[in-house]
Amino acid sequence: MNSANILVIEDNEDLSFTISKVLHKEGFKLFTAKAGEEGLLLFRKEIVDLLLLDLKLPKMNGLEVLSRVKEMDPDLAVIMMTASTDVKPAIEAMKRGATDYLMKPFELDELKLVVKKALEMHQLKIEVARLRRDHVKANPHDTLYGESPRIKEIRKLIQIVSETPRTSVLIQGESGTGKELVSNAIHTASSRAGKPYIKINCSAIPDNLLESELFGHEKGAFTDAKLMKKGLFELANGGTIFLDEISSMKLGLQPKILRVLETQTFRRIGGIGDIKIDIRVIAASNTDLGELVKLKEFRDDLYYRLKVMEIDLPPLRDRKEDIMLLAKLFLQEFNKEFNKRVQKFHAKTEELLVAYHWPGNVRELKNVIERAVILTQDDSLHPDHLPIELKEEGRSPMPERADMGRMSLEDMEKMHIDQVLQSVKGNKSQAAKILNISRSTLREKLKAYHIS
Numbered sequence: 538m539n540s541a542n543i544l545v546i547e548d549n550e551d552l553s554f555t556i557s558k559v560l561h562k563e564g565f566k567l568f569t570a571k572a573g574e575e576g577l578l579l580f581r582k583e584i585v586d587l588l589l590l591d592l593k594l595p596k597m598n599g600l601e602v603l604s605r606v607k608e609m610d611p612d613l614a615v616i617m618m619t620a621s622t623d624v625k626p627a628i629e630a631m632k633r634g635a636t637d638y639l640m641k642p643f644e645l646d647e648l649k650l651v652v653k654k655a656l657e658m659h660q661l662k663i664e665v666a667r668l669r670r671d672h673v674k675a676n677p678h679d680t681l682y683g684e685s686p687r688i689k690e691i692r693k694l695i696q697i698v699s700e701t702p703r704t705s706v707l708i709q710g711e712s713g714t715g716k717e718l719v720s721n722a723i724h725t726a727s728s729r730a731g732k733p734y735i736k737i738n739c740s741a742i743p744d745n746l747l748e749s750e751l752f753g754h755e756k757g758a759f760t761d762a763k764l765m766k767k768g769l770f771e772l773a774n775g776g777t778i779f780l781d782e783i784s785s786m787k788l789g790l791q792p793k794i795l796r797v798l799e800t801q802t803f804r805r806i807g808g809i810g811d812i813k814i815d816i817r818v819i820a821a822s823n824t825d826l827g828e829l830v831k832l833k834e835f836r837d838d839l840y841y842r843l844k845v846m847e848i849d850l851p852p853l854r855d856r857k858e859d860i861m862l863l864a865k866l867f868l869q870e871f872n873k874e875f876n877k878r879v880q881k882f883h884a885k886t887e888e889l890l891v892a893y894h895w896p897g898n899v900r901e902l903k904n905v906i907e908r909a910v911i912l913t914q915d916d917s918l919h920p921d922h923l924p925i926e927l928k929e930e931g932r933s934p935m936p937e938r939a940d941m942g943r944m945s946l947e948d949m950e951k952m953h954i955d956q957v958l959q960s961v962k963g964n965k966s967q968a969a970k971i972l973n974i975s976r977s978t979l980r981e982k983l984k985a986y987h988i989s
């Protein structure tokens with residue numbers, strides 16, 4: 538742990554020099570500042586594990602510096618250095634979150650001891666967070682189930698990226714394929730698990746508000762900015778931020794996101810200083826970002842930066858072997874939720890589930906099973922319990938173009954009438970309107986083709 542970074546804010550240069558020398562010999566990396574403002578600037582730029590802070594500083598005093606750094610990093614280990622007459626402020630400092638204090642003048646051995654103790658305690662906190670994370674990991678709702686080769690591969694990828702906590706990740710896939718689930722899984726499996734996990738849907742927030750949501754603003758930055766507001770990047774510090782539907786982010790904002798990814802710093806709107814953060818960004822999109830780049834609707838530099846670690850979730854229809862596995866899993870889940878004991882799928886039900894093209898992917902499958910479990914009266918799921926779309930697809934699959942080329946005009950007409958009727962749930966007036974024929978003509982055709 539002696540590789541830790543220590544920042545010393547002390548206006549007495551002799552003392553600051555001695556402290557630095559002693560701790561440097563112990564293997565620590567040191568930064569020094571003579572005043573509060575200078576110290577805060579350094580703190581924002583560098584990654585600091587421990588702060589040694591003098592209580593009496595010119596201009597901004599130690600207590601104020603303490604409050605400012607705790608605002609940015611509540612878990613930071615801070616040791617206050619106070620003259621022995623300053624008991625009251627020392628107590629105040631502990632109340633504001635200082636880890637320990639040193640009474641001046643102190644022995645250098647005492648300094649080393651207190652520093653090591655504070656860092657050990659910090660280490661312990663991290664360890665507790667890790668244990669908590671291992672506990673969270675067991676949450677079944679963050680598990681990507683499936684035995685298809687692509688899903689197995691993605692589970693491995695999740696494991697790998699969770700071990701590199703700064704790598705940004707781009708998750709792509711159709712709606713309902715599990716993008717958010719993958720993001721959750723990466724966060725909870727990583728060393729950031731005990732830290733904040735903030736999700737924001739870029740398409741749900743108006744363009745002009747998104748920037749201040751993400752970056753925050755200083756007091757007076759614009760007319761409505763009556764108070765300073767922290768942005769989500771700042772609030773997510775130490776943890777993970779999930780930018781859902783990043784494809785809808787306007788071009789103007791994209792370079793600012795790129796900058797966060799590249800430098801791990803950002804600036805509040807109207808702010809003058811850069812703020813250092815330590816976060817992982819996970820972005821998701823259900824439209825192909827590469828295509829948007831070609832259309833110049835998404836910046837290529839941001840795309841390539843995000844793409845470093847890309848996870849593409851396949852649609853459910855491309856991994857049919859997972860359908861029944863997931864269906865059985867959801868069946869058990871809803872059995873529990875609705876206190877039912879449904880045991881099996883009727884053979885025809887299974888056939889329809891596997892044949893369907895699942896435009897809403899796993900979410901749609903989950904909803905279908907939920908509905909069926911609610912509807913069923915006995916111990917199995919019948920085809921009747923499935924929504925109409927699934928049954929329609931099972932009954933009259935749309936022939937491929939190649940097959941259509943070999944169909945007679947009569948067969949084509951029959952198939953078309955059949956499909957139109959199904960699309961309007963058997964309403965003959967509506968079907969006649971769509972087909973642009975009279976009701977009586979339709980009636981004749983139905984009779985001729987034996988369509989009921």
Ligand SMILES: Nc1ncnc2c1ncn2[C@@H]1O[C@H](COP(=O)(O)OP(=O)(O)OP(=O)(O)O)[C@@H](O)[C@H]1O
Pocket residue numbers: 678680681682683710711712713714715716717718719823863899900903
């Ligand atoms: N492989 C899987 N195993 C278990 N549950 C899954 C799996 N994939 C998706 N789910 C479940 O399906 C639902 C939809 O997943 P999720 O919200 O992650 O999809 P999404 O890709 O973010 O969709 P959208 O683009 O619409 O936001 C969730 O309830 C999720 O838990």
Ligand SMILES: [Mg+2]
Pocket residue numbers: 716717781
């Ligand atoms: Mg989602």
